[in-house]
Amino acid sequence: MDEPARVGSVRLPYSTEYPVEWEADVVLRDGSTTHVRPIRPDDADALQRFHMTQSERSTYLRFFAALQRIPDRMLTQFVTVDHVRRAALVAVRPAQEPGPDQAQGQDGPGREDIVGVARYDVTDDRPGRRTAEVAFNIADALQGQGLGSVLLEHIAAAARERGVHRFIAEVLPQNRAMLGVFREAGYAVEQHLDDGVVSVSVDLDPTDRSREVMADREHRTEARSMQGLLSAKRVLLVGPAQGGTVDELLAARVREAHAADPGDTELLVLGTEVTWADLGQVGLGGERAAGEGTAGDETAEIDLAVIAAPPEEVLDAVRRLRGTGARGVVVLSAGWAEAGPDGVARRRELLRTAHTEGMRVVGPASYGLLTNVPGARLRASLALTAPRPGRVGLFSQSAPAAVTAAATVNRRGLGLSTMVSAGHRADVSGNDVMQYWQDDPHTDVVCLYLETLGNPRKFSRIARRLAQVKPVIVVVAGRHGSVVPPGHAVRATRAPRRMLDEVLRQSGVIRAENTHQLMDVAQVLAHQPLPAGGRVGILASSPSLAALVADAVAAAGLTVVGPPEPLSASAPDDEIAAAVDALYAPGACDAVVVVSVPVVLPRTDAIARAVAQAAARTGRTTVVSALGLHGMPDELAAGEIRIPAFSTPEDAVWALGEVVRYAQWRTQNHGTPVRPALREGVSDGAARAQARTLVESLLGQDPDGTVLDQAAATELLACYGLALWGSRTVRTPDDAVAAAEELGWPVALKIAAPALRHRADLGGVRLDIADAEDLREDAERMLTAASSLLPAPDPALEVQAMAPTGVACVVRSVEDELFGPVVSFGVAGDAVDLLDDVTHGVPPLTDVDVSRMVRGVRAAPRLFGYQGAPAADVDALEDVLARVSVMAEDLPELASLELYPVAVAERGASVLHATIRLRPAERRTDALRRALPG
Structure with a gap:
């Protein structure tokens, strides 16, 4: 490994090795993909080719001169970087023409063309003020596709990792596109015109605006990427035509499913036994089935490829899809990451190949894609029977879960707009589909069956945004979401198991425990309006049922309106009408639960008809549990309104309770991101720069981290406006008295060892010591006690000026490999130590999140005047x-x-005390740059 880089005398915590972590696959504005990576010395020829294909105008705007070729010396300088003071990223795609060492169609990734370059050169190395000059060059053919903004995000993220705080650039006034990239990025930008050149200065500290810009662009590009897959009309099936292997059965199943219901999809079939050099030139063979085509037409393009083949043949097929127009591939077959390290490498190669060719990957081990969009019904799935059209979007990772969910949907008559199975979700995930569904006019309700959350930070961000406009219902396999099936690449986590619950709650999604509950909630949300409140009216066919339902309603956190009146299923029509009219009277309740179970007489539909008509007339949210009715039955339909029916009253009430809570969440104030002024008299940018410089100087190379002493901890906390109460570490009674004289009386005395620091019951703490004599006696006593309790032969004490008396709390933060930063809060003592009475949050937090964390612990009443004690300053606590x-x-x-x-x-x-540990940072799952899984 190379030596760590240095700036002056400062030893920086990074090396000049090739930063493979900067490589990323990205989505452009049109939904296509490309690969971004650090530049390499062997890119010289590709960089020269890129330059020579640029228009004269683009060359002039980049170099301020007409430059036909890059001079050799300059070219060498451009491709020779140290990835610290000088760095460059290139966007690459496969070369349009084969190089001398690669024939068209030959295995291997082949030569690459550069389609975009971003570089920075450090011009000011002063710690805390490190500045770099930045420059961009985008291929003429890709200008306007958002590649410039993507490269700015990625080069800015790389620069921040190398301690660069500011970019500067010189731009010609007529280069409006580049000026727009800087201006629209959301960073703090200053610019002025000097001698015919616009000087631009960009502060790289993320802002609320820059995060918002990134999220908006990410949403648009990923939604368009999914649109390209889900609007496919010409689908190519690549797989064996016959036989008994798994791949052969998968291919046959796709053909059979398509023959049974082709939708609006044209299926073209290619057996992998055919040698194909170019899809536009080679006939594909095989019989043309009803609704099928052939790829033998030179003018024919395809939108999507479905592949059932061994991994090596899948890779070959993806390479050969170049130039066909395919926006993505659905990989049905398994045998990738679950097969061990070689399979992981093959999956990585699959993603790299597909993304550099501009395609997304669904799978491996996918069940396929289905849509019911009028006029564009896609059939690219193993499902023999497509679900009926509806307003529910369904995403499932595993194929078996997709089979179960699709069968449940059909059985209930629910109806789907879209069904996507991501399999091992090597690329396309629930996050991508949520981006698409947010603006999809055909989808009103989103259902996700997840086996793992590969990027919970991004999931939370996207789901929270989506849930503001459409309900999101989620099942996570395993009660705590800790199950990692074979084939899934998921970072390890040490976060508490209930962390997943907090992420889902913070996102505003509804969590279901299984597919049954998922569909229970979906059928209410898809066919009923959101209730205005939690007041529930009950109509039941017997007093015992009425009492049971009332208890279930109360247990669900809802309010029963009035005493439930029983109504026999055999009651005359006028009695039924009167009871139903009273229940649906204006203002009578917010939602209605109807339970009808005849004991002797057969079921009649009189109550069902009356309730359906009343619900349609009033728009009152209604759920029903009636003998013999389940799902979305015709008996509970009135015009376009359908009332969902449940197998048991408990199921109906549980689903209604979740819908009410979601409706309340939609109307709540979710707050604004907390952005306290960090340090008095210093700009937030300067305070962050000071913190970054301090971290660089303190950070060691030990992977287990470096624990800061109190002086360093005090300095780092001060960068964020957190004042650490002064203390002194001493080893003798006389030293303790001297420290007290310096700090001021009265003082607290503590054993410095972490195991005893807070244990007053073991003699580890003495408070409110007012004079030297008492302090000497307490110090001698504590040193003696420490010697007997601790293995260390020379225990230390800590002297601290007494702080105002109050409620002791604990605030913690841990950097988790999967969740990123996890902040927790608790009221100190047995509540935390014995009962784990702690709340958690994943930053960025809003003021509402912070308030909920403080009030969410069971011991929170101690902060609000418990048993006559004075109320604590909760505002000050929330600020901390x-x-x-x-x-x-x-x-x-x-x-x-x-x-x-x-x-x-x-x-x-x-x-009063801080323990801080620093260690070299790992890239977070949701870093401040747009990137696909890689």
Whole structure:
């Protein structure tokens, strides 16, 4: 490994090795994909070719001169970088013409063409003010496709990792496109015209606006990428025509399913035994079935490829799809990452090949894609019977789960707009489909069956945005989401198991435990309006049923309106009408639960008809549990309104309760991101720069991290406006008295060892010591106690000025490999230590999130005047928690932080002790750049 880089005398925590972590596959504005990677010395020829294919105008705007060829010396300089002070990223695609060492169609990735370049050169190395000059060059054919903004995000992320805080650039005034990239990125930008050149200065610290811009662009590009797959009309099936292997059976199943219901899809078939050099020139063979075509027409293009073949043949097929117009491939067969390291490498090659060819990958081990969009019904699936058209979008990872979900949908008569099975979700995931569904006019309800969350931070961000406009219902395999099936690449996590619950809650999604509950909630949301509140009216066929339903309603957190009146299923029509009219009277309730179970007489549909008509007339949310009715029966339909029927009253009430909670969440204030002013008298950018410089100077190379002493911890916390209460470490009674004289009386005395620091019951803490004599006696006593309790022969004590008396709390942050920064809060003592009474949040947090965390612990009443005690300054506590969340979000090197105790008095909150550990940062799953799984 290369030596770590240095800036002056500062030893930086990164090396000049090729940063493979900067490689990424990205989606452009039109939904196509390309590969971004650091430049290499062997890119010289490709860079020269790129330059020579650029228009004269593009060359002039980049170099301020007409430059037909890049001079050799300059070319060498461009491709020779150290990835620290000088770095460059290139966007690449397969070369349009084969190189001398590769014939067309030959195995292997082959030569690459550069289609975009972004580079920076450090011009100011001063710590905390590191500045670099940045430049871009985008291929003429891709200008306007968003590649410039993507490269800016990626080069900015790389620069931040190398301690660069600001970009500067010189741009000609007529280069409006480049000026627009800077201006629209959302960063803090300054520009002025000087001698005919626009000087641009870009502060690289993320802002709310830059995050919003990134999220908007990500949403548009990923939605368009999925649109390209789900609007496919010409589908190529690549797989064996006959035989008994798994791949042969998969291919046969696709043909059979398509023959049974072709939708609006034309299926073209290619057996993998055929040698094909170019899809536009070679006939594909095989009989043309009804609704099928052949790819023998030179003018024919395809939209989507479905492949059932061994991994090596899949890779070959994907390479040969170049130039066919295919926007993606659906891989039905398995045998990839679940097969071990070789399979992982093959899957990586599959993604790299597909993305550089501009295609997305669905699978491996996918069940396929289905849509019911009028006029564009896609059939590219193993499903023999397509679900009926409806307003529900269904995403499932595994093929078996997709089979179960599709069967449940059909059995209930629910209806789908879209069904996507991602299999091992090597590329396309639930996040992509949610991006598409947000603007899809044919989808009103989103259902996700997830086996794993590969990127929970991105999931939370996208789901929260989607749930504001459409309900999202989620099943996560395994109660705690910790099951990792074979074939799935998921980072390990040490976060508490309930962390997944917090991510889902923070996202505003409805969590179901299984497919049954998923469909229970979906059928209410798809066919009933959202209730205005939680007041529930009950209509039941017997007093015992009425009592049972009332208990279930109360247990679901809803309110029963009035005493439930029983109504016999055999009651006369006028009695039924009167009871139903009273229940649906204006303002009588917000939702209705109807339960009808005749004991002796056969079921009649009189109550069902009356309830359906009343629900349609009033728009009142209604659920029914009636003997013999399930799903979306015709008996509960009135015009276009259908009332969902459930097998049991408990199922109906549970689903209604989840819908009510979601409706309330939709109307709640979700707050704004917490952005406290970090340091008095210093701009937030300068404060962050100071923190970054300090982290660079303190960070060691130990993968387990470096624990900061109190002086360093105090300095780092101060960058975020957190004041650490002063203390002194001593080893003798006389030293303790001297420290007290310096800090001021009265003082607290603690054994410095972490195991005893907070244990007053073991003699580890003495408070409110007012004079030297008492302090000497307490110090001698504590040193003696420490010697007997601790293995260390020379225990240390800590002297600290007394802080205002208050409620002791603990605030922690941990950098998790999967979830990123996880912030937690608890009221210190047995509630945390014994009962794990702790709340969690994943930054960025809003003010509402912070407030909920503080009030969410069971011991929270202690902060609000419990048993006559004075109320604590909760605002000051929330400010501490907010600052920790911002610090954790900013610093991925912050492996762990513990503020314990934080004494929350009637006025103010005092941080009495901090333990901080830094370690070299890993790239987060949702870094500030748009990238596909890789």
